Amino acid sequence: MLLGAFVGLRLAEVAALRVSDIDFMRGVVSPTTQYPTRPLKSGTSPTPIPIPSNLALMLSVRFHDLRHYFASLLIAAGLDVKVVQARLRHASAMTTLNTYGHMWPDKDESSRAAVAVALAAREDNPRTKGVVD
Numbered sequence: 001m002l003l004g005a006f007v008g009l010r011l012a013e014v015a016a017l018r019v020s021d022i023d024f025m026r027g028v029v030s031p032t033t034q035y036p037t038r039p040l041k042s043g044t045s046p047t048p049i050p051i052p053s054n055l056a057l058m059l060s061v062r063f064h065d066l067r068h069y070f071a072s073l074l075i076a077a078g079l080d081v082k083v084v085q086a087r088l089r090h091a092s093a094m095t096t097l098n099t100y101g102h103m104w105p106d107k108d109e110s111s112r113a114a115v116a117v118a119l120a121a122r123e124d125n126p127r128t129k130g131v132v133d
Contacts, residue, residue: 002055002058002059003017003029003059006051006055007029007049007051007055008049009029009031009049010034010041012034012035012041013031013033013034013035013040013045015034015035016031016032016033016034016035016036016037017029017031018032022056022059024056024057024059024060025056027050027051027052027053027055027056028048028049028050028051029048029049029051030046030048030049031045031046032046067088070087070088071084071087071088071096071099071100071103072100072103074087075100075103075104076103081093081096081097081104084096084100
């Protein structure tokens with residue numbers, strides 16, 4: 001979207017753009033081909049296009065980072081590891097956990113809450129109220 005809106009590239013040029021076609025340090029986009037692999041539309045199409053440094057910075061984010069964003073979005077929404085594994089199409093849940101395990105919320109509070117519920121139920125039960133095992 002950024003390449004169309006702020007650089008003026010055609011869709012076929014964006015689809016064929018390679019990282020090597022962007023000079024992030026100088027802030028220049030130089031399309032070399034279009035998709036499917038064929039010559040650019042006109043003789044002036046390969047003309048380098050200057051871009052501001054903040055756009056070059058935005059374009060330097062790898063496409064694969066969007067996959068990580070997707071995974072973090074699913075985890076933040078409370079999906080369990082098996083669902084995230086399925087959506088990311090990982091071969092195993094271990095791959096998902098090794099990559100994204102740090103993103104799941106800390107379970108200490110959940111385990112404390114589970115024990116508190118069990119203790120409250122025990123206190124409400126006349127057979128076990130005040131009984132210490």
